[in-house]
Amino acid sequence: MQEWIYLVIGIAVVGVLAIAGFVTTRVRRPGRLPEKASTDVITPAPSTTVEAPTAPPTVEVETPEASAEPAAPTLETPEKPASRLVRLRQRLAGSNALGRGLLGLLSRDQLDEDTWEAIEDLLIGADIGVAPTQELVENLRTRLRVEGGQAADARAVLREELINLVDPTMDRALKVSGAGDAPGVVLVVGVNGTGKTTTVGKIARILVADERTTLLAAADTFRAAAADQLSTWGERVGVEVVRGPEGGDPASVAFDAVKEGIDRGVDTVVVDTAGRLQNKQGLMDELGKVKRVIEKQTPVTEVLLVLDATTGQNGLIQAKVFSEVVDVTGIALTKLDGSAKGGIVVAVQRQLGVPVKLVGLGEGPDDLAPFDPAAFVDALLS
Ligand code: GDP
Numbered sequence: 001m002q003e004w005i006y007l008v009i010g011i012a013v014v015g016v017l018a019i020a021g022f023v024t025t026r027v028r029r030p031g032r033l034p035e036k037a038s039t040d041v042i043t044p045a046p047s048t049t050v051e052a053p054t055a056p057p058t059v060e061v062e063t064p065e066a067s068a069e070p071a072a073p074t075l076e077t078p079e080k081p082a083s084r085l086v087r088l089r090q091r092l093a094g095s096n097a098l099g100r101g102l103l104g105l106l107s108r109d110q111l112d113e114d115t116w117e118a119i120e121d122l123l124i125g126a127d128i129g130v131a132p133t134q135e136l137v138e139n140l141r142t143r144l145r146v147e148g149g150q151a152a153d154a155r156a157v158l159r160e161e162l163i164n165l166v167d168p169t170m171d172r173a174l175k176v177s178g179a180g181d182a183p184g185v186v187l188v189v190g191v192n193g194t195g196k197t198t199t200v201g202k203i204a205r206i207l208v209a210d211e212r213t214t215l216l217a218a219a220d221t222f223r224a225a226a227a228d229q230l231s232t233w234g235e236r237v238g239v240e241v242v243r244g245p246e247g248g249d250p251a252s253v254a255f256d257a258v259k260e261g262i263d264r265g266v267d268t269v270v271v272d273t274a275g276r277l278q279n280k281q282g283l284m285d286e287l288g289k290v291k292r293v294i295e296k297q298t299p300v301t302e303v304l305l306v307l308d309a310t311t312g313q314n315g316l317i318q319a320k321v322f323s324e325v326v327d328v329t330g331i332a333l334t335k336l337d338g339s340a341k342g343g344i345v346v347a348v349q350r351q352l353g354v355p356v357k358l359v360g361l362g363e364g365p366d367d368l369a370p371f372d373p374a375a376f377v378d379a380l381l382s
Helices: 002-028 081-093 097-106 113-125 130-147 151-166 196-209 224-237 250-264 280-295 309-325 344-352 373-381
Strands: 049-051 184-189 214-219 240-243 268-273 302-308 330-334 356-360 368-370
Touching: 081 368, 081 373, 097 113, 097 151, 097 373, 113 130, 130 151, 130 344, 151 344, 151 373, 184 196, 184 250, 184 280, 196 214, 196 224, 196 268, 196 302, 196 330, 196 356, 196 368, 214 224, 214 250, 224 240, 240 250, 250 268, 250 280, 268 280, 280 309, 302 309, 302 344, 309 330, 309 344, 330 344, 344 356
Parallel strands: 184 268, 184 302, 214 240, 214 268, 302 330, 330 356
Antiparallel strands: 049 240, 356 368
């Protein structure tokens, strides 16, 4: 009889402890997106792991002394894309040798052959390219002859012609939305060192600023630091990164990330890729495979080529190789801050036939802005 009483008491104690344990676990589980972001709902394929941000904000209300856990660092709030244009103007205005030089020459009393030659040299020196330079000079000569050569007019005519050259009719919206419930997939390609991984991190911030749920894929598995670099970018704004083993198959990481994005219903998946320019065939095989495996699940909505504005003709040649390998739909032009080579915007659009959609303006986390032809030209001429 006594044994029965002990047994009943024992079962009751175990039951109470189990309920208390369950309640504690529920209350302590933090997360930005409670169902989607908690690590235990993720079932990654064997070759990849999904990193949860190490410091998600907690919805728990705890008094400081009651908590033994370290305080979670607050997530950063990225700057809205629209206000970045203001800074684009300021950054370019600091190095606008091209604009100032052109205005100086065009405001001369006599626009003689020497002056037009100096204008041409200036434009070619700014990487605009030979054909667009000739086109611009021809238009300026005709219009200034017809409309008169007053300095104020010259400025207005130059502004108009430069905007036409940059082409305000191109669609520069980054395609970050998929059809129906599917995520938009942005595949970011380009040579190593151009600022590719940094740009992926900055794009994540733009998407977060636009209140879009985002997932990053660290498919540059060949550069040891790239995945860590991306994780750091993600952690700062609460965006998770899907990564694989170092030296692993980039296509498998891209596949897993997009699958994860679909399963979770995120708005956009941004895929960083390896930028080894070994040979065209190798590149084609690698990037082609990445794109193919993604598109087994959902279409890639944007192929963004990252190009370093300071690399001039060499950069353009490399960019061309990439555009022959994948169907590039937009260009992110990095390191435009401090570069007197703003003309590369025109050259690259002409050579590749796709618009510059984003410009990198520095190493700061929000130093990436949507490209706007009029704002760009105004910055050059300010
Ligand atoms: P990746 O090899 O192409 O992935 O290049 P990273 O993203 O690692 O960038 C290479 C370097 O370029 C880093 O030091 C970045 O901070 C720098 N960088 C990237 N974008 C810009 C930019 O717009 N302006 C400046 N000044 N530096 C940049």
